[in-house]
Amino acid sequence: MEQSAQNALLLYSSALQDSQKNFGNPSSIHWAGRKARGAVETARESIAQILGVEDADSLLFTGSATESINTALKGFFFYHHAEKRRVRFISSTVEHDATLDTLRFLESLGAIVDLLPVNREGELSLDAWEQSLNRSAPNEAVLVSLLAANNETGVIFPWEKIAALAKAKGATFHLDAVQAPGKIPGFSLSAAPVDLASFSAHKIGGAKGVGLLVQKKGVKLQSLLHGGAQERKRRAGTLNVAGIVSFGAAALALQNRDLAATEKLRNYFEAEVIRRVAGAHVQGQATRRTVNTSHLLFDSVRGEGLLMSLDLEGFAVSSGSACQSGTILPSHVMLAMGFDSIASQSAIRVSLGPETTQEEMELFLNALEKVVARIRTQSAHLHQNPGQIL
Ligand code: PLP
Numbered sequence: 149m150e151q152s153a154q155n156a157l158l159l160y161s162s163a164l165q166d167s168q169k170n171f172g173n174p175s176s177i178h179w180a181g182r183k184a185r186g187a188v189e190t191a192r193e194s195i196a197q198i199l200g201v202e203d204a205d206s207l208l209f210t211g212s213a214t215e216s217i218n219t220a221l222k223g224f225f226f227y228h229h230a231e232k233r234r235v236r237f238i239s240s241t242v243e244h245d246a247t248l249d250t251l252r253f254l255e256s257l258g259a260i261v262d263l264l265p266v267n268r269e270g271e272l273s274l275d276a277w278e279q280s281l282n283r284s285a286p287n288e289a290v291l292v293s294l295l296a297a298n299n300e301t302g303v304i305f306p307w308e309k310i311a312a313l314a315k316a317k318g319a320t321f322h323l324d325a326v327q328a329p330g331k332i333p334g335f336s337l338s339a340a341p342v343d344l345a346s347f348s349a350h351k352i353g354g355a356k357g358v359g360l361l362v363q364k365k366g367v368k369l370q371s372l373l374h375g376g377a378q379e380r381k382r383r384a385g386t387l388n389v390a391g392i393v394s395f396g397a398a399a400l401a402l403q404n405r406d407l408a409a410t411e412k413l414r415n416y417f418e419a420e421v422i423r424r425v426a427g428a429h430v431q432g433q434a435t436r437r438t439v440n441t442s443h444l445l446f447d448s449v450r451g452e453g454l455l456m457s458l459d460l461e462g463f464a465v466s467s468g469s470a471c472q473s474g475t476i477l478p479s480h481v482m483l484a485m486g487f488d489s490i491a492s493q494s495a496i497r498v499s500l501g502p503e504t505t506q507e508e509m510e511l512f513l514n515a516l517e518k519v520v521a522r523i524r525t526q527s528a529h530l531h532q533n534p535g536q537i538l
Contacts, residue, residue: 156398159397160394160397163394166187172184184389187393190396194396194397198400199345200339201337201338203365206362208361208379208383210361213347213348215359215372216347216348216361217346219371221254223370227369227370228368231289233287233288235258236262237254238281238319239292240294240305241263241265241480241484242300242481242484244299244324260288264277269303270431271432271435274306274309277292277310281317282317289320290317291320292314292321293324294323297327297332297438298327300443300481300495300497301431301437302327302331302440303432303435303436304435304436304437304438307323309340311323312340320344321342321344322344323337323342324346325337325345326346327351329347331407332438344367346360347359349394352395354395355394357388358388410439410440413506414439417500417513418430418433418442421442421444424517425446425516428445428446428520429446430442430444431443431444431495442499443495449524457519465497466496467494467495478493479493
């Protein structure tokens, strides 16, 4: 295991042991509480520094990035709705469901939602965002919410430019930055006027079940959780001290990651897939993408069979499609890119970890080549002998 990930894990287990031994709650004022609070504040400072946020007090810990996104979007709506303002959201059709489902809910409460399209490569058009911003009425409260990079294709969006456009029009800008740290070289929130940003600890090697919302000073949100003064009254509830400590350690460990090496290995993988497997397609290859993601389609191969066969070989790859009652549904991202529903059920996403080695990659390439060939032979056989069970 990569040294930095191991350090984060060690810190997490010692923080967990500490919080089991130490009854201290970070909200308590006795010595034990102060000790826990100190650990949380050290983590907050480290994360702020790594993400390029000057004021660590603008960081608020949550239970997941989904909660952070809900807090940003619903908190914005509830605050401005109470002020009797019309609320408009501008976002894209390829956002994570945490954003899209929340926006559908807010639409049902009266919000205006403008979802902007992407092209076949998964890229968006700056003009469309500018035009949408120009359509806002002067009395409207407008929130622009955008991914830093798409979680299925890895395509990086021009979020800095859209944040600047939003600022120029007086809109509030929220960045879903879950896929950014450790995957976009040089990522920093200081690069643009971002008002709100959501992150997840486990995406950078921290514990699962810890999220973060950056809420810059002056950005008004209605709190979603009431019942305590934690996180400066912005999010009630006892903090996950051990999880937050691991988040801080994982953030610091990002500084030691060699993103260029990951990108080189990913590019080698894609070139080898194209060379070895006929009818293989790498999506978004010509666009700027996160360093560790490959989004692949294979002619005449369904994603479900491919996923399960690779799983049997010991490899965990993902499909963007949701699985409901045993049926794979088409990925909303691929449908939005203009693919048909068969292709949208068939793409797989291969994500490299910071510790993935060349040897592991060779093993994976061999397995992929073998599995794709076997699936194609089986479906050709079934085509010739309909009804036969293989
Ligand atoms: N946004 C993006 C882009 C994601 O990739 C994810 C999770 O994969 C989320 C939001 C939700 O994060 P969490 O699992 O912490 O709720």
